[in-house]
Amino acid sequence: MNIEQLRQVPLFANLSEEQLQCVATLGTEVKREAGDQLANQGDPPDGFYIILEGQTEWFRNVEGEDVSAVTLETGDVFAELILLLDEPYPTSGRALTAVDLYKLTPDEFWKMLEICPGVMRSVLKIAAQRSQIHETVTQQQAKLMSLGTLSAGLAHELNNPASAVRRNVQTLETILQKLPILALKLHSSEMTQEQLTFLTELYQQLASAQTAVLDPLAQSEAEDTVSDWLEAHNIENSWKLAPTFVAAGLTVDRLTNIVDRIEPTCLSSTVTWLEATLTGTKLLEEIDLSSVRISELIKSMKDYSQMDQTPLQEIDIHEGIESTLTILKHKLKYGVAIEREYGDLPKIYAYGRELNQVWTNLIDNAVDAMNGKGELTIRTLREQNDVIVEIQDTGSGIPDEIRSASADISLRSRVFEPFFTTKGVGAGTGLGLDITRRIVAQRHHGDISFDSKPGETKFRIRLPIQQAR
Structure with missing residues (x-):
């Protein structure tokens, strides 16, 4: 050379x-x-x-x-x-x-x-720098991917109520265009004040009534019965009107009562007007529910990120966990049953954003371990001056050589090491549990441990109630 x-x-x-x-x-x-x-x-x-x-x-x-x-x-x-x-x-x-x-x-x-013993110092310096580079790159990518996952999930959850609002507004616009014409027909027909009062009271009763939810078969049978009655009375588009009347609790007996109180020549206009007003009321209710859902999602995201609060604060553990579950709903709703066993916990002085990252990492790992289907149990309790949070899943568990009680203690502790992962190459960053351990142990002076066997893996987090301000 x-x-x-x-x-x-x-x-x-x-x-x-x-x-x-x-x-x-x-x-x-x-x-x-x-x-x-x-x-x-x-x-x-x-x-x-x-x-x-x-x-x-x-x-x-x-x-x-x-x-x-x-x-x-x-x-x-x-x-x-x-x-x-x-x-x-x-x-x-x-x-x-x-x-x-x-x-x-x-x-x-x-x-x-x-x-060349003098080279050792330079080699160690280079190795330390490289290790820091690798960790920084992976942490940044892990954060970006976590943010992307959360954003995609939140966008998916927001899209459903937002789409419902848009769809219902468009339908409501069509109905509002028809209602004035229907109302004019009713007022121009030969109706007494008593009959108009009857229709007004009937509409108010139906709009405010709490009707029982029928199973699909009973709903279909009820719609067929109402549709047959409407056809028998020469009402057009009976199949379109029947679902609204059944949902509002307008049975054949009540429809017959309308016939007894209204002139036959006014029946078609009356029934069409009644269906339009009930549909409009129902659409407004759905728009209200959708807007509430959007507000709840935004509030959950705000609570999750603690955007308007100082990092170190008094927080409610349960609120943080619930916000995290809302944010991760897109991963949970396809087969994960959530069992909550919440104890009576005091508020603790902690870093809210960082603890939410802990819940995110552990819940996300649990869902992955169960391949998206299983039972997730979240348990909280108080032990003297500490609060305990346990997150348990029914997945396959951590490999035997790591979880075994007889395993070397250093091997068990490697679960929390940077870059250590039991997943395949590229399937995990190996930083989730390391970040979790740092937040729990270094930032909150708590500790984290785990027990695992096939069908039951449980991570246990202990946090002090009082932190030095």
Whole structure:
């Protein structure tokens, strides 16, 4: 190996001639063409590399998205971190240009550090910087993807009531155009004041009545009965009118009562007017319910993000959990049954936004563990000066080698390490539980633990009621 090329590498700038000679005899030169794959995320370490010439790009797959992590070029090194930790590649790399590499096998890498102990400090510094880069990139991407998921879910939830409002407004507009004409027909017909009063009172009774909800079969049979009656009395579009009358509780007996009180020549106009007014009232009720739903969703999002409050505040644990469940409803409503076992909790002094992130991570993980179908139990209780929150799912559980009671304690603790995940490459960031642990332990001086077996995984969070202000 050309010593002069090695001398240009910043890592070896302070080595003596003898040390450079030794390093030059250890490794081998490797050449790669532009576009060649240098390493894949998840590959085991195969050596330590020095870029003598050229440029490379490194990216990390997070939840199926390739995120650029760092660009390394002439004079840079890579794979130092995974050799020190004996971990697989955290990123994938490819050559942007033709590259000339100097490779040291793992044994040769350790031999180099033995020959050149001064290099160790530089290698550790580079490794620390790379680790921070990887973590920052993954955290940012995880936050963006979490925000995207929450935004998509919220947009989906808002779309339903918003669409209902728009649809009902359009239908109501059509009805309002017809009502004046129908009202004029009624007033121009031969109706007494007594008959008009009867119709007004009938409408008010039907509009304010609370009718029982029928099952689909009973609803269909009732609509057929009303439709047959309307046809028998020569009322046009009986099949359109029947559903409204049944929903309002207008039975055949009450329709017969109308016939007894109204002139036959006015029956068609009366029935058509009555259906239009009842439909309009029903549409207004649905618009009101939809607008309330939109307001509730906005309030839940506001509560979730704590937008108008200081970070450290007195909060209600249950309100935060409920806001999180509302935000995640799009993931829960297709097969997750929620069981709430809430205790009598006092308000605690805490960081509301951050605790909502804890509930989000744990609930989201639980739903994924159950493949979107199962039972999610959220339990809260007070133990002396602490509050306890337990989030339990009926998923497959954490793998045996991690959850086993006889497992090495360090292996169990790895569940909360950065980048540690039991999911496949690209299927998880490995940061959700690390962020959760930091929020609980470092920010709130609490603790988090878990127990797991097939069909039951439970995370337990303990938080102090009082925090130092």
